[in-house]
Amino acid sequence: VRIAELSTRSGTSIPSIKYYLREGLLPAGTPTGRNQADYADAHVRRLRLIRALIDVGGLSIAAARDVLAAVDNTDLPDFFLLGVAHHALDRSAGRDRHDPVWTAARTEVFQRLRERGWLVEDDSPNLDRAADAVAAMRELGQDDLLDCLPVYIEASEHMAVTEVDTVIARGEPAGMVEGVVTGTILGEALLNAIRRLAQQDAAARRLA
Amino acid sequence: VRIAELSTRSGTSIPSIKYYLREGLLPAGTPTGRNQADYADAHVRRLRLIRALIDVGGLSIAAARDVLAAVDNTDLPDFFLLGVAHHALDRSAGRDRHDPVWTAARTEVFQRLRERGWLVEDDSPNLDRAADAVAAMRELGQDDLLDCLPVYIEASEHMAVTEVDTVIARGEPAGMVEGVVTGTILGEALLNAIRRLAQQDAAARRLA
Numbered sequence: 118v119r120i121a122e123l124s125t126r127s128g129t130s131i132p133s134i135k136y137y138l139r140e141g142l143l144p145a146g147t148p149t150g151r152n153q154a155d156y157a158d159a160h161v162r163r164l165r166l167i168r169a170l171i172d173v174g175g176l177s178i179a180a181a182r183d184v185l186a187a188v189d190n191t192d193l194p195d196f197f198l199l200g201v202a203h204h205a206l207d208r209s210a211g212r213d214r215h216d217p218v219w220t221a222a223r224t225e226v227f228q229r230l231r232e233r234g235w236l237v238e239d240d241s242p243n244l245d246r247a248a249d250a251v252a253a254m255r256e257l258g259q260d261d262l263l264d265c266l267p268v269y270i271e272a273s274e275h276m277a278v279t280e281v282d283t284v285i286a287r288g289e290p291a292g293m294v295e296g297v298v299t300g301t302i303l304g305e306a307l308l309n310a311i312r313r314l315a316q317q318d319a320a321a322r323r324l325a
Numbered sequence: 326v327r328i329a330e331l332s333t334r335s336g337t338s339i340p341s342i343k344y345y346l347r348e349g350l351l352p353a354g355t356p357t358g359r360n361q362a363d364y365a366d367a368h369v370r371r372l373r374l375i376r377a378l379i380d381v382g383g384l385s386i387a388a389a390r391d392v393l394a395a396v397d398n399t400d401l402p403d404f405f406l407l408g409v410a411h412h413a414l415d416r417s418a419g420r421d422r423h424d425p426v427w428t429a430a431r432t433e434v435f436q437r438l439r440e441r442g443w444l445v446e447d448d449s450p451n452l453d454r455a456a457d458a459v460a461a462m463r464e465l466g467q468d469d470l471l472d473c474l475p476v477y478i479e480a481s482e483h484m485a486v487t488e489v490d491t492v493i494a495r496g497e498p499a500g501m502v503e504g505v506v507t508g509t510i511l512g513e514a515l516l517n518a519i520r521r522l523a524q525q526d527a528a529a530r531r532l533a
Contacts (some may be wrong), residue, residue, distance in 0.1 A: 250512075
């Protein structure tokens with residue numbers, strides 16, 4: 118189909134499509150003449166994925182490009198793909214690693230998760246992000262907020278097992294690749310929205 | 326103290342401090358002469374909060390300014406403050422509200438939460454964000470990822486009750502205000518980091 122129909126079918130404006138083509142997020146169509154190209158169903162599907170990553174997942178163009186490149190690279194192991202999806206979601210500026218409060222927070226989270234039996238790589242950037250939040254709570258004198266950490270750990274365990282099992286149940290590799298990316302990125306957007314709705318509910322009950 | 330010592334004590338560079346002053350995130354110090362001002366402990370504390378919101382929470386300058394203005398406005402009810410914190414965390418571009426897939430997704434989430442007994446306002450932007458994610462999963466043909474929704478709902482219930490109770494346990498209003506903001510924003514950063522670590526653990530186990 119031509120670009121106009123690609124626009125209609127994907128619900129994406131022509132300028133946006135041209136932008137994604139220029140930025141390398143959407144592969145070029147098959148040239149059919151001067152300034153014209155033919156686009157296939159794969160383009161409609163890819164555009165929906167791009168929109169989901171950017172509009173719903175809140176990813177930057179650069180982060181979305183990294184994720185799509187990983188999805189296209191069929192040689193990557195699934196586990197590596199999870200790291201790519203996590204990296205794309207990482208919006209934090211990161212803190213000074215030499216700060217003793219931060220170092221202590223990182224060790225504390227690491228040990229807690231190890232005691233719980235989690236397989237945690239010591240160099241995981243996710244561990245850095247957890248330390249960022251814990252150190253910030255401590256420095257702001259909000260230590261009591263860390264009472265929520267055990268609940269976060271327990272809840273995350275349940276969620277992650279369900280998420281990983283859902284993706285693995287697909288069986289075929291191509292479906293698993295898309296599942297890792299969308300499950301991680303859209304799943305985080307969904308969970309955060311549900312958590313905020315739960316906070317509204319809990320606050321309304323307690324303050325009533 | 327002078328700006329140099331404020332910089333040392335807060336771990337924030339002088340150019341950053343000047344930027345936050347210009348942008349209205351940090352109140353001006355007491356003038357002590359031409360181009361000089363004196364800063365108090367409240368400034369050190371405020372700078373830590375600014376850094377936490379931006380570096381750890383991933384907030385934009387504009388979003389951080391909104392949150393700080395709400396924290397400073399002692400007339401606001403706590404419940405409103407929760408909405409301000411949620412709004413600041415909202416990074417999604419939002420989808421077309423006339424799209425039938427989106428409308429159906431929104432109704433589905435709303436009904437599920439109501440059946441579960443949650444108090445959900447029908448016009449909550451958090452409901453829109455949940456609908457964004459559900460609609461995107463559907464359109465990408467990843468409906469099976471929605472098998473995780475019941476786990477997200479149950480987990481969020483536990484987390485939200487603990488979070489709200491922790492903040493309410495403080496008793497005094499000023500502490501509750503800071504608790505709502507930091508608990509919501511830093512809590513989300515912490516939870517997301519912990520959830521990703523749980524995904525790494527679950528994936529490593531299943532693929533081992």
